[in-house]
Amino acid sequence: MADPRFSILSEEFAAAPDRHFGWLREHAPVHYEPAIDSWFLSRYRDxxxxxxxxxxxxTETLQVRAEPVMRGPVLAQMTGAEHTAKRKIVVRAFTGQELQEQVRTIRANxxxxxxxxxxxxxxxxxxxxGKPFAVRVTLDVLGLDRRxxxxxxxxxxxVGEFVTAIELTDxxxxxxxxxxRELEAYLVPVVEERRRHPGADLISALCTAGFDGITMSTRDVIALIINVLVAAVEPADRTxxxxxxxxxxxxxxxxxVRRDPALLSAAIAETLRRTPPVQLIPRLAERDAEFAGTVVPAGATVFCMIGAxxxxxxxxTDPDTFDLHRPDLGTARSFTAAAQHLAFGTGLHQCVGAAFARAEIETVAALLLPLLDRVRYSPGFVYRETGLYTRGPSALSLDFTPVHAATLHATTRHTNTRHTTPGRAAPSTTPPWAPVHG
Structure with a gap:
């Protein structure tokens, strides 16, 4: 039953969802929104x-929520041998030696x-x-022109608005x-050119890879490219x-963290737990399912509330507290399929880019921390977060001690030495990161 006292679609909830998480878990763990005919689950076990x-x-809801703007099926819609084969292609591009190369690209950008x-x-x-950085790095990895x-x-x-909007006008x-469609038109000639002259980039890998002995169609490749773009770009600046x-x-x-940079991974993991950039993951109930004494009917759209x-x-323990020393999180497993937090999803369609996400944020944060001396909020700055499906700060205006170019480049040389140590910034783990998981 819908609770008339509360709506996830309300302005009050949009302003500060975390203020309502406890009430939802205790009083409405299976919350129904009649306006969109959808169910919202807030308890971890559910x-x-x-x-x-x-x-x-x-993941059949993605046929409506994602496929029209992805211009084809995305990884999360696939199952069986097709899912395994195409997921491996993408995962391979974000692990091992490829990831080490990407760390250099991340730092240069x-x-x-x-x-x-x-x-x-x-x-x-x-x-x-954050925003220009995330796009430019992803374009470099794909082999597109960062200009x-x-x-x-x-x-x-x-594309992101279409996928993440809870309600969308005509x-x-x-x-x-x-x-x-404009993005698709931009990508088609690139894909055709990479088929003729493949390089070392991800688009070339997709163009030359086969499934069941058959090379993927241009439509299939473009859908995967857009999938990677959306998955890699939006959450990065938010995180x-x-x-x-x-x-x-x-x-x-x-x-x-300044004294011991080895704690940076723990700080990132705790950030993902406490404030995951992807707040909602949709699924379709194939049959009646009971949660906390409430039956969700077959055919219903179910939103998993990752933040809650x-x-x-x-x-x-003490889940509303930010604690990078949290013993019940486990930094080593927080970027793998064994993660306790759900920021990357979990199961078959856990995000394919967790290793890349870790390398990207850790590399940039390690570069910034020694540079942003006496960092604080700018005078008059008012912090605000936006978004229901994906969520993060609309801005983060910071003041700090000005930095000369020579200091920047000296810091870059230092972090370059530290982060190319095997296992530091490029762990060979099974890799989200995405509104559309794989």
Whole structure:
């Protein structure tokens, strides 16, 4: 039954979802929203059950939520041999030696973007740096021209809106579909050229890989490219902003990470647990299912509330507290299929980019931390988060001691030496990261 006292679609919930997580878990763990005919689960055990029972809860909702703008089926829609084969192609591009190469790409992009920002002693970490950085790095990995990042960002905004919107007007739906078609038109000649002249990039790998002895069609390749773009770009800037917010809000833990950079991975893992950038993962109930005494009917759309599940006291002690020394999280497993938190999803369709996400955020944060001396919020800055499906800071304006270019490059040489140590920034783990998991 719908609870008339509460709506996930309300402005009150949108302003601060975490304030309602405890009430939901205790009083409405199976919450129904009649306006969108969907069910929302907030308890850890229920969310974990849905994400790991692939026969009872399928990804068929993505045929409507994702396929129209992905221009074809995405990884999370696939099963069996097709899913295994195509997932391996993508995973291979984000692990091992390939990931080591990407760390150099990540660092080079970060330095280029940071150089003009650091001298003034103030920057918006999300909009001045995080967003352009995430797009440019992903374009480099795919083998696309990073000079097109602004246009690609515009197209991806439409794709992301279509996938993550809980409600979408007809007008916005048309706009999003038009943007997706423009992105497809941009990618088609690239894919055709890589078929003729493959290189060392991910698009070339997709173009030359086969499934059941048959090379993937242009439509299949483009769908996977857009899948990677959406999965890699949107959460990255949000996670970076959230990480620095938590550390600034907890100066004693910021000081500890500065003294011992080995704690940085734990800080990232705890950021993902407490404030996962992907807040909702949808599934379709294939048959009637009971949760907490409530029956969710067959054919219903079920939203797994990742943010609420990650703060369930049945799964984590004192879950609302940010604690990078948390004993019930486990940094080593937090970026693998054995992760206790659910920020990357779990089960068959756990995100394929967790190893890349770790390397990306850890590399940039390790570069920034020694540079942002006396870092604090800019005067007059008011922190605000936005989004229901994916969520993060709309901005993060920071003041710090101005940095000279020579200091930036000296720091880069230092972090380059430290992060190319085997196993540090490029763990060979099974790899989200994404609104659309694989």
């Amino acid at each position: 969310v974990h059950r849905v994400l790991t029972d692939h026969e009872a809860f399928t 970060a330095v280029e973007l940071l150089e003009p920002l650091l001298a003034g002693g103030r920057m918006d970490l999300v909009n001045d740096f 097109d990042w602004r246009q690609v960002s515009s197209w991806l905004a439409g 007008d916005r739906r048309r706009v999003c579909l038009d943007l997706a 970076l902003g959230l990480l620095f917010k938590h550390l600034i809000d907890h100066p004693e833990q910021l000081a500890q 599940a990650n703060r369930d006291p049945e799964a984590f």
